[in-house]
Each structure stands twice: as C-alpha cells, then as structure tokens.
Amino acid sequence: MSSRLSVVVVGAGYWGPNLARNFRASPDWDLAAICDLDLERAQRVADAVGGVRVTSSLDDVLADPTVDAIAIATPARTHHPITMAALEAGKHVIVEKPLADESARGIEMVERAHERGLVLMTDHTFCYTPAVLKIRELIADGYLGDILFIDSVRINLGLIQPDVDVFWDLAPHDLSIMDFVLPGGLEVATVAAHGADPLGAGKSCVGYLTMPLTGGAIAHVHVNWLSPTKVRQMVIGGTKRTLVWDDLNPQQRVSVYDRGVDLTQVSKVTTADARDANISYRLGDTWAPALPEREALANVAAEFAAAIRERREARTSGRSGLRVLSVLEASSASLAAQGAPASVDLISLNERMTS
Amino acid sequence: MSSRLSVVVVGAGYWGPNLARNFRASPDWDLAAICDLDLERAQRVADAVGGVRVTSSLDDVLADPTVDAIAIATPARTHHPITMAALEAGKHVIVEKPLADESARGIEMVERAHERGLVLMTDHTFCYTPAVLKIRELIADGYLGDILFIDSVRINLGLIQPDVDVFWDLAPHDLSIMDFVLPGGLEVATVAAHGADPLGAGKSCVGYLTMPLTGGAIAHVHVNWLSPTKVRQMVIGGTKRTLVWDDLNPQQRVSVYDRGVDLTQVSKVTTADARDANISYRLGDTWAPALPEREALANVAAEFAAAIRERREARTSGRSGLRVLSVLEASSASLAAQGAPASVDLISLNERMTS
C-alpha cells in the first residue's frame, strides 16, 4: 500500500469524535489535526484519540500542503462554504449528511469537485454496515434479478426534533441506502409525501414517501416518531429473489427468499387470459448470509482513501448526497401540495456531468 | 330468548357452506334452506350440515312468509338485484363483501333497507374475530385516547387475481376493520393510492393507500401480493396508548403499549420553543389482553339476529360496506391520476340518512 494520506477533522461536536477515532485507527490515514472554533472542545477530542494537534484556524489547515483531505462534521448550513474553500485549496472532502442545506448549493459543491478532479464524498455511514454492503453486492451480482419494489420501515418512539420533521430526520437513512444498493442509484422522477401531525407539534411526526422507479417498480418509505415499537426493516423484491433486511435481528439480519411470482410474458399482445395462464409461483429455500463484524465508519475511512487513490468517485459520492437532498426537497414540496406527487429535478445534473 | 329466526343461504359456492354451517350451529337461527341455481351443489352443502331443504328458486324463497332473512353469497354483480328483491319482499339481508359492484348501486340498497326498516348487514367477517372485537371495545372505552394514526400491513405471496388488483383483493379487510374500530367509522374525505405493476400483470400487485383522518390523524394501508413473507399487522396510535395487532402471533395477538409522546398544548400562540418544552415521553408497561376463542362467523350470525331483534343497524351495516366500497372506488380514481388524492363522496349519504 502507498503511504498514508493526511486528514483533518473539522468540527468537534457530536459526530467529529467518531470520525477522529476511525481515521486514527485506519491504516490508510494519518489524523493530522482536529479543527474547531472551540479549542477546548477540540482538545477533548484530541485527548480521547491519544493526542493530536488542535487548531481553531480553518485557513491554516487549508494552507497546509501536507494535508490531503478534510472531514467536515459541522452544522449543515456551513457545509457549503467550508467545502468550497477546501476544494479551492485542492483538498479532498468528506462531509456529513446532509450534503448541504439546499440542493442548489449541493450542486455547486458537486460541480466544483468534478471540475477540480477532487473526491467529494458524503458520509452515508449506514451504507457501510456489513448488511448494506452485502445487499449492494447481491443486487449488483444480479442475485435478486430486476428490482420490483423496495419497502422500508423506520419507526420508533423518537425524539421530536426541534428543527426538522420526521422526513428530514429519518428518511435520509432509507434514501441513502436505496441510492447505494440500487444499480442505477435513486433516480426517481417524482415523489409523493404524505405526513401527519396529529399531536400539533408543528411538523410531520408520521410520514410516508412513495417513489415510482423505472420499469414499473416502486419504492416506499414509512417513517414514524410515534410508534411504541421499534422497526428497522427493508424488503427488496426482485424478479429472481426477495431480500428482507431486519436490522434489529442480530441473529439473522439479512434473509434472501427464493420465493415469488413468475410471469412469463409471451408477447405484447397477450390477452388477459393468456397472462393469467403464465403466472407461476416459486416456493424455494431461504438463505441468510453470514455477515462480518466491522464498524461502518472504518469502512467509510477506507472507501474515502480508496476513492482518492483510485481517482474515482466514492461509492457514496457528493452526487448521491445530492440525490438524497433532492428527494427530500421534493418531498417537502409534495407535502405542501397535500400529497400530490412532486418532481425531483436532478436528472439534468447527472446528464450534464457524465457527458 | 325469543324464538329462532329463519334464514335461507343463497349461493352454494365458496363462502355459502361456511354461512350454512354457522347458521345451522347458531342458537339464534333456523337454517331453512340452501338456494342455488345448481341444485346438486346446493345438495352437497345441505348434506354437509346434516340435511336441509334445497331449492333453485329465489322467488319461492322470497315468497315464503316463514323466512325472515336471506344470506347472500353469490357473485358481486348479483348482490344488487337479489338484495333489492329480498328487501322488496320484506326480508332482512346479510350480503357478502363487497356490498355491491359499484357504490351507486350500494347506495340504492342502503336507502331501500332504510326506508323499509329492514336490516342490511355486510358480512365483514374479520371484524368479528375476538382480536378485532377487543380492539373496537378498547377504543370505544377511550383506552387509547384520540386516534393519531392507523398503519396496516397485509402482505403475502398472494395469488394474483384475474379480475381485481391488489387493492380490491386485500384492502377491503383493512378498510372494513378501520371502519369497525374507529369511533366515527371510516369517514375519510380523500384517499391517495400508489400502485405498482412491476411484473406487467396488467394490474397493481403492490399498493399503498393514504387517508387523512379528522384531527390531523392519518390512516395508511400497505397491500402486497409479491412479498415472500407474510405480515398481517395493524398499529393504532392514540394519545394515551398505542395498540399493535399482530394476527400471526397467536401467543400475543393484541399488545397495548403505554408508551408514547405527550404534548401539552398550553396555548394556540405557543412558540416553537415553548412547544419543544412541552414534549414528554411515557415509557410504561405493555399489556396483552386474553382473547376468547370463538369463530368469527358465529359472532356474525349472532350480530345479524341481534340487529333484527333490537331493530337497529348491524355493527357492520350496509353503510359500512358502502364506505369501504367508496374508498376503494376513490382509490382507483387516485391510481388513475398517478397518485393525486381523490375525493370520497359519501359524506352526503350519511348526512341524508341520519337526518
């Protein structure tokens, strides 16, 4: 392996310590410093990882030619200015979700990274859990066949957030995972959002998202702060097999069912009767792959390094962060329109950038 | 108890034998005859219950003054003419779901029964299971408080029906149960339906229904023919407690959680900050009521008799069948409009009839 890369963690609040700890433990990285306006807070994080330089000056960090990358764990509204400055200074960037506080700024960030040939990665941590990595691999290998539906439930007695509704609080997890495992990413044209605020909390506490996928498939997300039971489950139906991910069942998180409906389409002019005749049912085995035990953030650190070294996009790129952000924005628009489906305006960006 | 009532079962196909068996075993009823155009089929049903008269003439049945009621288990399109003739002849009627093949006809049936002072009951069998009866009772007693949300999941590897989509096949169960347990019935103004036909079966095989309820609450139904796992679960969140009905867990079908979010609304001009300050969380006990073992159809027969004797509407009245039908029709309209919410036009009927 080539020599280590050098990273500075910017932001020593809630998530920064986790990033610091994992970069410190990574064989790919040297943790060069912790940067926070509150030097005392930075020092506590530095101590916890066994000692590292602290600074309150982002300018100094960006001016330091030995620093390869920065990891941003600051409030969402600061993601854009810090990222733009870092890219300007030639640094690779990994940024906490959400990528930015609005998609227009996210687009700027993505385009700038693209122009400068730098890696801009979104820290969708959950995508790097062993279960989700395995799901992505199975789908990519064609093990499920074409995707027919994705249904995700993330409900719990949750803290009602002061600044965001249940969609912005919980759905980023489901959406970023869908973006990660679907072969083409979460390329949706419209989203319908239905929310409820039955307690009068001033924001949705129960929510449903529906997104048509290509080929007649559908994705659906149920998020709920008011459920007394905790559910973290995703069902991914495919033409060949169907996968159920139950994150709260440590003894069998991922199950693959070789059961389903087969429909043999003989011709496009098939009549209704012929159609029925061509339906058959498979009732095969169930299989649950063994999953390695590895902390997701260790995988995040490794992926960030690999993307830089291989001069490629990270698997959770800035563009994936942008797709998630765009769906959330469209959800808010749909919600404001009483559930009428709203357009997700991101297709153009991808076309522009891949051309 | 007064003397027994006399009933004729019309239709000896799939469901008729179950009706015949339960009327036969009921202390409230005399099973007078089985009526079917196919006399041989009628005879088989008659034999199975230990012998009873058979006939192929509905006219004779309706002309018989000793017959108090008929139970209709014929195809949906015949529900309207048979019911209208029976009401004309002064017979009480219980009819298989759906009440009729379209709501306009259903309205006629309901209005005619109303005018004639006869009982028109819809056989929403599932409402009479011990679990659903207990849920209705708990809600009516205020045990859950005001309803905040109802989320129902009914998924399974299901037979793709030749004539109906997944909404019309499965959602009637969820909708009739919601109508049964909600204090005011399923009085929804709009419904949004999102469906998917990813196999090209010519109809939705995966579907989601969303219905705003009064007071900011929400109801949601997930039906799916393509799921390899079977789920029959309904969560009913209330201001006081939340109930989970898991019909596939015979050891604990109904659980009531004394956990939830409390929001003390001090005033209408409360600021966002004040609001947050007034959120609190309850983490109380869970309780699972013991449920008696009794076949739902036995309860149906008893309720039909009781409604007749007490000269009242049945708990699953013609109007409840009509509400379910209207929501399904609106669902189809929403589906045709790519998920834009569609109006449910039934409020007027209820107003007209209760005035």
Place this chain on the structure above:
Amino acid sequence: MSSRLSVVVVGAGYWGPNLARNFRASPDWDLAAICDLDLERAQRVADAVGGVRVTSSLDDVLADPTVDAIAIATPARTHHPITMAALEAGKHVIVEKPLADESARGIEMVERAHERGLVLMTDHTFCYTPAVLKIRELIADGYLGDILFIDSVRINLGLIQPDVDVFWDLAPHDLSIMDFVLPGGLEVATVAAHGADPLGAGKSCVGYLTMPLTGGAIAHVHVNWLSPTKVRQMVIGGTKRTLVWDDLNPQQRVSVYDRGVDLTQVSKVTTADARDANISYRLGDTWAPALPEREALANVAAEFAAAIRERREARTSGRSGLRVLSVLEASSASLAAQGAPASVDLISLNERMTS
C-alpha cells in the same frame, strides 16, 4: 403401481376417523370397512368418508381373505391382543402409539411379525411431517456431520391427563422423532428422568429426560404442562452444521446453521494446551429449506403400503415403537429412583432379531 391394498380401520374413537379419511384418500389403499364394537360410532365415521361397510366383528375382518391389513386405533391395552390375532391371521398391522402398554408385550408383537414376515408399523405420525422427513434426510446425507447433541423442548399449558404423567403424554413425540432421524435410531443404554409435581396432581407435570448417546453425544427432552407459552423446538447439533426445528414458526420451521466449533484432534496424547490451540469457530450462512405442504397421515398411509410391497420394515417399525416404549419405562424407573439413571434393556432384542 400394483393394485390397491385393502385395509380395515379398527376403532372409531378419537384417531380412527383420521386414519379412515387418509386411507380413503390414498391411491395405495382401499378402505374396506370400519370396525368398532359400537356400530353407531363406526357408522358415523363411515358416513364422514362417504360411505363404507361397518362391522362390529373383528373375527369377521380377520377371516376375510381380501383384507390385507388392519389399522388399530383402540385403547393401548388392547393393542397386544388385536395385533397378535391379526398377525396370526396373516394381516399386516399399523398400530397407534404406544405400541403396547408394556414393553414385554411389545417385544412379543415385534417378534411375531418378524417370524411371520408381516409388516408391523407404529403410527408415529409426527415423523411424517415435511419438516421431520427433511431433517431425517439431511442427517442421513451427512449434512450435519456426526450428531453432538439433541435438545427438544415441548412445553405448553397442557391438559393434565388423568391416567399418565407428562413424560408418557408428551415425550413419545420427542423420542419417536429422535428415533426416526438419528442414523442408528434411539439406541440409548440409560436414561435419567427428573420430574416435579409442584401442584400435588399426583404425577409429574414438569419433566426432563437425559440420555447419553454414543460417541459422547447427549439427548435431552423438556416436557411441561404448566408453561403459559407454547414451545415446540428441537436443536440438533452436528460436527458440520446445526439444525433448529421450530415447529411454531411456519415461515421458517427448519433452519440449518453453518456455525459451530471445530476441534482438530491431532493425536490421542494431545495435551490440554494443544487442544486449545486446535479449537476454531465457523460463522457461516444460515439456510432454511423449503418444505412441501402435505398432511403427515397421507405419508403414513403411503409408507405402510410401500413397506408391504417392498417387503421391508416400515420407517417407523414396531421396533421403533418398542424403543420409545422402553425409554419411557426406563424413565419411570429413574423417576422412582429420584433421578438416578436407569438402564434401557432393548439392545439385546435388536441383536437377536438382526442376527
């Protein structure tokens, strides 16, 4: 297939109707008659299967040269005389469990059938469920490797039987299944039984059986009438894989875990340290085979016919019934001796008969 065999069901009480129904539906069998001293009861069973001859004379049945076999569903104490008479008359016999009311009589029955070249089958119905058939097949194919332990739990709020304790009521199921799936059958030399009668019911209501198996393995059974929860679970640990059969989980009754401990035994003089060095752990996949849907008694009827035609022992032979009986008798002896292990004296029989 050769022409059908002819069978008479003797005993029209609790189990006889099930036998009659399955022999009637079997392509292998002609149900010739129902025989019961109570002719009225016999007639009811005959009617239920669509009509068949009834008789109260066992002598007539046995004298009838067209009858190939009889199926005995009478009280346990009558199994011996009826079976002996039937074998004398040259009839094949299938007999309800227990084979006899005491093993000495069971031995006579087994030896007589052996001498006359007739099939004597014990109706261990549970062995013919799709799950148990699959377990037997997997073990026979070496899929689990050598068996290390079998742990069976069968607990439930059960009816306290007037005449037998919890061992004789429930353990025959576990023991007959173990006998069925273990490659060499349930060849145990001793059994220790621990029971408790904490309610003062006059017999054990909670019980545990422990049986050393060959090669250092162990079998254990927990039966309990006082448990408020219902458990029907068997774990079979093998050197290669471990199987869990959870009969109350219809979605995944049989799971095979490719996890376990491997111990490489280099030599017999290995020291403790060397031993530790040779322990390793496998953490592989889980696999749940699809199981066909078929009533167990249909398989019983088919096996009985096949054993007769192929002139071989049935898979649940008289000898297997005898092994179960012998373990139960030894259990009672151990129980009387406050749990001191008691000998099971059956090895000799098998040696005698196979020589």
Place this chain on the structure above:
Amino acid sequence: MSSRLSVVVVGAGYWGPNLARNFRASPDWDLAAICDLDLERAQRVADAVGGVRVTSSLDDVLADPTVDAIAIATPARTHHPITMAALEAGKHVIVEKPLADESARGIEMVERAHERGLVLMTDHTFCYTPAVLKIRELIADGYLGDILFIDSVRINLGLIQPDVDVFWDLAPHDLSIMDFVLPGGLEVATVAAHGADPLGAGKSCVGYLTMPLTGGAIAHVHVNWLSPTKVRQMVIGGTKRTLVWDDLNPQQRVSVYDRGVDLTQVSKVTTADARDANISYRLGDTWAPALPEREALANVAAEFAAAIRERREARTSGRSGLRVLSVLEASSASLAAQGAPASVDLISLNERMTS
C-alpha cells in the same frame, strides 16, 4: 446522605476497570486508588477514569485507615487470602464471582466477615440488572404465588474455556439469579448434573442441572457452548402467574402471564377422580412491566454502600456466593457419578450462622 465511603479496587485486569469506572461515578463512593502488582496496568485504569492514585502494595492499602472497603477483581485462587487479610484489617469487601476457588475457603471468608461484623458482598452483577431486580420484587410481593418451577436456558456459540467446563463458565449466572429471586435463596439439598463432551474437548461443553426445590418444585439449567443460536431465557412458574424473562428481547424482556393450571386440593385423601375434577385453567392477560435503564454495576456500587451503612448483609452476600459455589461443587460431583444426584452441603452453615 452521609459522607462518601472510600474504596480501593484491587486488580486491574478484565473486570477491574468496570468496577473503577462505576465507583468513580457513584455518589456513594470515593475511588481512593487502583492496586495491582503491575503498576503500568493500574495506571491505564487510573487514567481511563480521569486520574486516581495507583499502588502495587496491598499492605499499604489495608494499613490505610481512611480506606473503608476494597473491591477484589483478581484471579479466583487469590480471593481467599486477599479477603481474609482485608477483613483482618477491618475493611468491607466486595469480591468477584466465584467467591473462592473452593467452598471450604468460602466458608472461612463468610464466617470471618460475620464475626468481624463486616460486609462481604459477592459481585453477582447480573442480579442488579433492571429485569432481575423487577423479577425479585414481583416474587417477593407474592405476585407469582408459590414457585412451581424455574427453567433457565443460557446457550450460545461460546468460547470453550481452557480451565473450566460449561457448568462453571455459564451456570453461575443462572444460579446466582435463582438465589437472588427465590424468597429463601437457592436452598437446594441435591443437584443432578448431566454433561456431554461430544467434541473431545476434555470437559463438558453441553450441560444440564436439575435441582429439586422445596414443596415439590424444581429448578433446571441448560448451558451450552455449541448452540449456533443465542438464547438467554428464564421461565418462572408460580401458582398465581408465570414469568418469562427473555433477555435478548429488548422490547419485552419480562412478560408475566396470568395463565396457568389451578388445582384445588380438597383433602389429602382425595381420590384420583376428585383430583381431576378440581383442575381448572386460567387464560388471563399478559403484562410486561416497563423497566428503567440503569447499568447493573451502578446498582452494585449503591447496594455495597447501603449494606455497609445499614449494617446488614448485601443482597448478594458472601453466603449467596457460597451457595452458588456449593451447587457448582455438587454438580461436579454428580457429573463424576454419571448424573446420580449429589448432596449440597451448605444447609448447616446457614443454620450455624443465623443461630
């Protein structure tokens, strides 16, 4: 509250850091020092809790008049000499389980503490989890009625220990919990142990313990290192209700079933028939109490302080550690005798000390 007590943690290996952290955080305690022959190891523990004195001299610790108590987390064979020296020096003692490496030494420790009026507590940590504390409370309040049976299962793919068998590794948990929740403690006269070493590991890897309790009740423990699935479950049947503790179900760890068998004993000369007539079945509700979230070791620290201040035995006293030790020793004796029940010789001690 009175002023804080002063404690020194002796032993900085596996468990010592946990003790140090919890004494440090306790409002009842001042953590005075960490004592270990390996000063470097002691220093690491001291640093982790934010700095505290370290020493390698137990003599100095015991000579220090400001030290009230010591917490011993050293290997089992050193528990006796360290405890005896500490008691001699007038210090209260909490000691890791097992209390000692053999019961004869444990008796000396218990008697010495008794004579000197000092608290000798065994750190049965699991007893102080919220679930077990609740179970103890429910039983003490008579909520379950008289205990009929206790069945504990603790199975897992476990590390095969180099020095102890599966009984000594896992059963101390079950036994100490039984001792904690049973009103009279684990007062058993005999124990039967059945073990298996099917892999040739040189010690039992699968084991069963059976202990008759007073009044015809029974306790049973199943421990297993070879199970691919993890189970941590205890069922406690009582005359009034039955409790199931499933430690791996965080959403419902403790369930209380109001179901069971009632037996009305009219007289001692009741005949079998009369007995049957007096059996009835309750099928009542299930109830799952909410459990607080609190680390067990924090409760341990609080109990140790309370016992000292209130001059009483700790709830997990030296005697309870001794009872567990005695049962384990008797288990080994039973194992050596091929499962014949072995006597537990501790009753005398309790009689001697309470007199």
